[in-house]
Amino acid sequence: MTPEPHFPTGPDDLALDPPPGCPAHGIGPGGLHRLYEAKDLRALYEKLRTEHGPVAPVLLHDDVPMWVVLGHAENLHMVRTPSQYTRDSRIWSPLKDGMVKPDHPLMPHIAWQPICSHAEGDEHKRLRGAVTGAMSTIDHRGLRRHIGRATQRLVNRFCETGRADLVDQFAEHLPMAVMCEVLGMPEEFNDRIVQAARDMLKGTETAIASNEYIMGCLLRLAARRRAQPQEDFTSHLVNHPAGLTDDEIGQHLRVVLIAAYEATANLLANTIRRVLTEPGFRAQLNGGQMTVPEAVEQSLWDEPPFSTIFGYFAKQDTELGGQRIRRGDGLLFGIAPGNVDPRVRPDLSADMQGNRSHLAFGGGPHECPGQDIGRAIADVGVDALLMRLPDIQLACDEAELRWAESIASRHLVTLPVRFTPRPPQAETAKPSHTPHPVPQPRAAWEIGTTPPKPAPFPDPLAAPEQDGGSPQPQPAAPSWPETGPGTAPAAEPARPQGAWRRLLRWWRGY
Numbered sequence: 001m002t003p004e005p006h007f008p009t010g011p012d013d014l015a016l017d018p019p020p021g022c023p024a025h026g027i028g029p030g031g032l033h034r035l036y037e038a039k040d041l042r043a044l045y046e047k048l049r050t051e052h053g054p055v056a057p058v059l060l061h062d063d064v065p066m067w068v069v070l071g072h073a074e075n076l077h078m079v080r081t082p083s084q085y086t087r088d089s090r091i092w093s094p095l096k097d098g099m100v101k102p103d104h105p106l107m108p109h110i111a112w113q114p115i116c117s118h119a120e121g122d123e124h125k126r127l128r129g130a131v132t133g134a135m136s137t138i139d140h141r142g143l144r145r146h147i148g149r150a151t152q153r154l155v156n157r158f159c160e161t162g163r164a165d166l167v168d169q170f171a172e173h174l175p176m177a178v179m180c181e182v183l184g185m186p187e188e189f190n191d192r193i194v195q196a197a198r199d200m201l202k203g204t205e206t207a208i209a210s211n212e213y214i215m216g217c218l219l220r221l222a223a224r225r226r227a228q229p230q231e232d233f234t235s236h237l238v239n240h241p242a243g244l245t246d247d248e249i250g251q252h253l254r255v256v257l258i259a260a261y262e263a264t265a266n267l268l269a270n271t272i273r274r275v276l277t278e279p280g281f282r283a284q285l286n287g288g289q290m291t292v293p294e295a296v297e298q299s300l301w302d303e304p305p306f307s308t309i310f311g312y313f314a315k316q317d318t319e320l321g322g323q324r325i326r327r328g329d330g331l332l333f334g335i336a337p338g339n340v341d342p343r344v345r346p347d348l349s350a351d352m353q354g355n356r357s358h359l360a361f362g363g364g365p366h367e368c369p370g371q372d373i374g375r376a377i378a379d380v381g382v383d384a385l386l387m388r389l390p391d392i393q394l395a396c397d398e399a400e401l402r403w404a405e406s407i408a409s410r411h412l413v414t415l416p417v418r419f420t421p422r423p424p425q426a427e428t429a430k431p432s433h434t435p436h437p438v439p440q441p442r443a444a445w446e447i448g449t450t451p452p453k454p455a456p457f458p459d460p461l462a463a464p465e466q467d468g469g470s471p472q473p474q475p476a477a478p479s480w481p482e483t484g485p486g487t488a489p490a491a492e493p494a495r496p497q498g499a500w501r502r503l504l505r506w507w508r509g510y
Contacts, residue, residue, distance in 0.1 A: 028059045035068070035407050036061050036105075041307065045070055045337040054341070055321030055331075060407075061105045064094050067323065067331040068308070072341040072359065074321040075334055078312055079364035085312045085331070087118050087366060092313050093328030109310040109408065110330075115251050117366050124365060126242045131252060132369050134236040138182065140376065147380040149427040150177040155388050156424040163395060166385075166415040167269050172198065174381050175264035175374075179257050182373065184232030185221045193217065197261050218253040222246060256370060264374045266305035266411045271296055271382050273401070273415055274303075276394045285386075292383045294353045296375060301339050301352045304360040306409050309333040332407075335359045384431040392419040 026037040035058050038044045045068070048056035054071025069075045078085050089110045094100045100107070112118050116127035154173055158164040173194055180189035196210040221234055223246075229235040233256070237249055244252070274281050275295070284290035290298075314329045325331070338359045340348060352358070361368040368374075386392070395416040402413040422433065 028063045030057075032057050032059045032065070034059045034063070035066075041405060041407070041410070042336070045334070049337070053322050055323040055325075057323075058332075062099070062101070064100055064104070065330075066311070067320075067325065067329060068337070069321065069331055069334045070337040070341070071321055072338045072344045075338040075359055076363055078320065078331060079333060079362055079366065082120055082365055084315055084318050086120055086315050087312055088112055088120065089118075089311065089313060089330075091315065091328055092311075092330050093326075094330070096328070106310060106407075113251055114248055115255050117255065120365075127244070127248065127252070128365070128369070130237055130240040130242040130244055131256070133240050133242075134233045135369050135373075137231075137236045138233065138373070140372065143178070143182070143373065144376055144380050146181050147174070147178055147377055148384055148431065150174055150181075151381050151384040152388075152425055152427045152429065152431060153177075155385060155431075156427075159388065159422045159424060162421040163416070163418050166272055166417055167265075167412050168414065170381075170385065171268040171272070171412075171415070172265045174268065175261045175377055178373075178377050179260050182233050183218075183221065183253060183257060184225065184230055184234045185217065188217050188221075197258060201258070201262055214257070215250060215254060218257070219246070219250050222249045222253065259368070260370055260374060262409070263305035263368075264377045266303075266409060267296065267299060267374060267378045268381055269412045269415055270303040270305075271299040271378060272385070273412060274299060275382070275386070276392065276415075276417065277398045290351075290353065292386075293375065293379045296378045296382070297354075297356060297358075298352055299378075300360040301345075301355075301358045302348075303410070304335045304339060304358065305411075306360070307334075307336040308407055309335065309362065310408065333359075333362070335362075336410075387431040388422065388425070388433060389417075389419040390433045392417050 026034050026039075028034045033044060033048065035041065035044070048058070048068065049070045054074045055067055055069050058066055058068050060066050069078055089095060089112050092100070092110070095110075100110075104110075114127075116124055116131055119127055151174060154170055154177070158169055164170070176194050176197060177186075177189050180186050180193070193214065196213045199210040200207045200214065222238060225232070225235045225238045229239055234249075234253060237244065237252065275285065276282075281290075281295070281298075285292065285295060310332065312331045312333060314325045314327055314331070316327050318325050320331075339345070344357075345352075361371040361374075395418040401415070403410055404413050425431070
């Protein structure tokens with residue numbers, strides 16, 4: 001990329017790199033900001049928006065130049081115009097020129113892979129068609145039932161203690177439990193696969209080994225489903241008419257598993273945190289002014305699971321947001337800054353209920369195909385958690401919450417909570433803070449089964465004798481101990497009379 005440089009002190013100062021701790025730290029060659037050194041990316045994005053507009057030049061690790069797209073409309077134009085922008089990083093100029101080394105910290109995000117999100121044209125249609133075709137076979141009612149059962153199982157692990165860390169014990173486990181079921185490997189779900197996914201995403205020294213462990217699980221699953229197909233996502237992907245190779249199947253299973261895990265874990269933690277720390281947000285939920293799905297959508301606007309996506313690349317010289325973009329330039333899909341673009345959200349405190357035009361799931365031909373699964377996990381998981389633990393509260397000051405932030409995402413490290421200890425519930429039971437059934441009150445018009453006492457004197461409503469003859473037999477009328485003649489006054493206040501009793505009294509002349 002070759003953005004138009006800004007030289008506030010002259011081109012001779014380009015060789016000077018401020019030492020750490022200097023007020024100018026975070027500024028690289030050409031006066032461009034280094035994203036990877038920013039202490040507060042949100043504040044930096046707003047500064048860049050003020051200085052450059054909706055598209056701004058920045059630097060990645062090793063001072064690799066990049067554009068970050070900050071505008072909502074500009075982001076949508078980029079992702080919806082495959083004739084101008086591609087996700088195939090093999091045309092990226094810094095990569096072709098050797099500026100981006102194989103060990104670059106962001107290479108796992110940028111390196112081309114044989115997956116639908118990096119393909120285009122007929123190849124994209126083939127691979128994307130297989131993924132969406134397999135997704136379409138998912139039973140969403142059955143999926144929501146499984147999410148509810150997985151939530152019950154996880155809450156049962158800590159409900160009796162009265163304290164929990166909802167990141168470590170809930171938000172990072174529920175998505176993996178659900179996705180293992182969706183893919184068809186529920187037996188693989190355990191603490192080890194969750195830890196491996198965490199480790200791989202953090203890029204630690206053991207990240208490669210963790211990735212190999214997960215890929216081993218997925219490749220074994222694909223082999224089993226080729227031999228014995230089942231009604232699950234993997235079987236439908238394996239047997240799709242597109243005819244994916246074993247490598248393509250393994251890579252797509254990995255993308256689906258890890259992308260859904262990371263995004264949904266962040267979404268769960270962010271939504272629950274808002275419920276616990278914003279009284280108005282919780283009051284709207286408790287008062288019925290906001291549903292849980294609406295709360296999840298609000299969280300997708302304000303705290304999207306991914307801050308940016310690496311990356312898009314210009315296929316030709318073009319213009320975007322007033323900036324001259326050259327062929328081979330790289331651009332970051334700016335989800336978080338695009339969601340707070342003042343042109344679409346002049347008042348950030350306003351509710352966005354019913355508005356799904358956020359950028360959290362991308363757009364265009366590479367829009368997330370599993371977004372309905374992520375929404376279902378968050379909707380059902382948050383709702384069931386609050387039903388089980390209605391008095392849940394944050395167990396620390398909000399200022400003590402810790403975040404892990406990178407260019408790609410910002411997520412909670414811990415979310416300690418406290419609540420009244422409660423007994424476990426059956427996994428198949430409907431989540432409730434009162435696990436034992438409560439008897440329903442009897443309706444006001446229900447007739448009791450206790451036989452009435454006989455009346456001590458004749459009924460005054462009996463028909464008179466006719467022509468001196470014997471009394472004509474009359475049909476027996478229902479007896480009402482509370483109002484029947486000759487009975488002692490009731491010791492307790494009379495219950496409200498139902499419509500049938502009022503009609504009967506009118507008929508009998510009372």
